[in-house]
Amino acid sequence: MSKKVIVLGPKYSYSYNLADDYYAESEIECVSNIGDVFKAVVENDESTGIVPIENMLNGSVRETFLNLRRYSVVILRAFDYKIENILASNRENYSKIMSHSQPLAQCSDFIRAQKNIEIVEVSSTSKAMELASQDKSVAAIGSEKAASHYGVKVINTEISNKDLNITRFIEISKNKPENFKTGEKTSMMIKPLEDRAGILFEILSIFRIKNINLTKIESIPTGVKMNDYVFYIDIEGGLEEKRVADAIEFLKTFVEVDVFGSYDIY
Amino acid sequence: MSKKVIVLGPKYSYSYNLADDYYAESEIECVSNIGDVFKAVVENDESTGIVPIENMLNGSVRETFLNLRRYSVVILRAFDYKIENILASNRENYSKIMSHSQPLAQCSDFIRAQKNIEIVEVSSTSKAMELASQDKSVAAIGSEKAASHYGVKVINTEISNKDLNITRFIEISKNKPENFKTGEKTSMMIKPLEDRAGILFEILSIFRIKNINLTKIESIPTGVKMNDYVFYIDIEGGLEEKRVADAIEFLKTFVEVDVFGSYDIY
Numbered sequence: 001m002s003k004k005v006i007v008l009g010p011k012y013s014y015s016y017n018l019a020d021d022y023y024a025e026s027e028i029e030c031v032s033n034i035g036d037v038f039k040a041v042v043e044n045d046e047s048t049g050i051v052p053i054e055n056m057l058n059g060s061v062r063e064t065f066l067n068l069r070r071y072s073v074v075i076l077r078a079f080d081y082k083i084e085n086i087l088a089s090n091r092e093n094y095s096k097i098m099s100h101s102q103p104l105a106q107c108s109d110f111i112r113a114q115k116n117i118e119i120v121e122v123s124s125t126s127k128a129m130e131l132a133s134q135d136k137s138v139a140a141i142g143s144e145k146a147a148s149h150y151g152v153k154v155i156n157t158e159i160s161n162k163d164l165n166i167t168r169f170i171e172i173s174k175n176k177p178e179n180f181k182t183g184e185k186t187s188m189m190i191k192p193l194e195d196r197a198g199i200l201f202e203i204l205s206i207f208r209i210k211n212i213n214l215t216k217i218e219s220i221p222t223g224v225k226m227n228d229y230v231f232y233i234d235i236e237g238g239l240e241e242k243r244v245a246d247a248i249e250f251l252k253t254f255v256e257v258d259v260f261g262s263y264d265i266y
Numbered sequence: 267m268s269k270k271v272i273v274l275g276p277k278y279s280y281s282y283n284l285a286d287d288y289y290a291e292s293e294i295e296c297v298s299n300i301g302d303v304f305k306a307v308v309e310n311d312e313s314t315g316i317v318p319i320e321n322m323l324n325g326s327v328r329e330t331f332l333n334l335r336r337y338s339v340v341i342l343r344a345f346d347y348k349i350e351n352i353l354a355s356n357r358e359n360y361s362k363i364m365s366h367s368q369p370l371a372q373c374s375d376f377i378r379a380q381k382n383i384e385i386v387e388v389s390s391t392s393k394a395m396e397l398a399s400q401d402k403s404v405a406a407i408g409s410e411k412a413a414s415h416y417g418v419k420v421i422n423t424e425i426s427n428k429d430l431n432i433t434r435f436i437e438i439s440k441n442k443p444e445n446f447k448t449g450e451k452t453s454m455m456i457k458p459l460e461d462r463a464g465i466l467f468e469i470l471s472i473f474r475i476k477n478i479n480l481t482k483i484e485s486i487p488t489g490v491k492m493n494d495y496v497f498y499i500d501i502e503g504g505l506e507e508k509r510v511a512d513a514i515e516f517l518k519t520f521v522e523v524d525v526f527g528s529y530d531i532y
Contacts, residue, residue, distance in 0.1 A: 055487075056489060059332070060328070062328070066324070080492060105329065105332075112301075119299075120389070122387070162489055164491075168492060200480065200483065201470040214463075219482065220325060221322060226322050
């Protein structure tokens with residue numbers, strides 16, 4: 001367990017709440033954006049970082065994938081963390097709803113049904129809650145922990161488009177852990193070495209031949225031109241398994257493969 | 267050409283600027299989020315809508331893909347539109363930089379190099395520009411058109427991480443156009459009928475057999491459980507081509523295929 005865990009803050013954000021639940025004995029440091037979590041992690045041997053990577057309803061967290069490509073880190077473990085958005089306000093007839101863009105999207109049906117309400121996107125759910133504590137015309141969407149901390153009254157707990165809402169977070173580190181090759185899942189970034197048709201098909205065919213199940217594929221723009229991508233791929237199984245090691249060794253003969261390691265999901 | 271074009275506003279957003287450049291004779295209506303563009307388009311036979319679908323540096327616009335799954339629309343054409351972010355402020359020593367999350371990400375290197383500057387995420391680049399016109403401590407990142415409209419002075423034109431920055435926009439409609447089957451590109455949504463390993467490999471293999479080049483594949487969460495997806499796929503070629511029609515006909519025997527149509531990119 002690392003001495004310091006760096007999370008996407010501020011305090012009482014979902015990232016912070018997760019670290020608070022799982023790493024109670026570590027120091028938790030909040031930074032203001034996902035890129036800064038990666039930056040702090042690669043600059044500090046003793047710290048790990050926690051960032052959201054995918055929400056069950058909204059899909060991938062783009063910023064995390066762009067930074068996985070940019071910084072050299074490994075993944076220590078993943079957490080499937082239940083997101084329970086609540087609406088909190090110190091007045092029932094609020095005129096503004098504030099939150100981060102992700103919870104606003106996750107609660108879009110509820111929000112759309114509100115009449116004459118101004119929707120304001122702010123940088124975090126905690127920030128929204130803080131503003132709701134200062135201004136009675138504001139209702140904030142965030143976590144119950146945040147509402148409780150800022151002393152804002154929870155007025156609706158059933159505002160999400162779906163009952164079940166899970167965000168996957170990953171813990172990242174600069175250094176390879178001892179169990180780098182062990183875990184239920186292995187993540188990697190695959191970069192085609194040449195721009196030609198059918199390369200993705202060929203990559204998938206190697207996993208298929210070795211009977212390896214892909215659970216996720218994400219196209220990440222290279223930034224060089226439109227529709228030019230590297231691929232982030234999650235597979236079932238750890239690097240210690242021969243079929244996984246064989247597939248990756250062969251893939252490396254025709255594409256670039258950066259492995260983030262094998263790890264378990266909590 | 268439709269009588270009314272609905273865009274992601276407010277006025278002088280990049281979506282608005284594009285409509286203003288290409289549809290000068292149509293009425294342009296601004297709505298406040300991407301979901302509302304889709305909603306207005308399906309409710310109005312006479313209107314088309316313009317939404318961003320992918321940025322060359324940041325990748326896919328998640329909200330557009332989620333709405334392509336939710337609403338029944340076709341794609342009339344696509345535009346590769348050059349984004350030229352500029353920094354504007356009425357004072358050189360501003361203390362805040364405001365913009366929408368996308369331009370903030372596109373200019374992250376420039377922003378990171380600024381010292382003692384507060385970064386504020388707002389709902390649009392136009393909103394940022396409006397605030398910069400009212401408050402001299404604010405510098406806004408947005409388009410030159412917006413700066414000019416709000417009377418804010420352009421102080422830096424070289425703030426993007428990359429020189430070339432293109433966003434692809436699509437024009438959507440409720441009704442199939444006459445040229446639904448003609449165009450350089452065909453887009454579709456593919457939904458696996460059962461949850462089993464290797465289905466994506468099988469889908470890609472059909473395109474490969476027919477020598478059809480995929481230019482884009484995007485995993486869109488179904489919202490049912492983590493890592494459960496439908497796939498948005500762009501291929502080269504129009505539906506009028508026999509190999510394309512054959513591939514899609516065969517795909518329909520084992521997966522659900524919703525075709526958005528064939529169209530050209532401008």
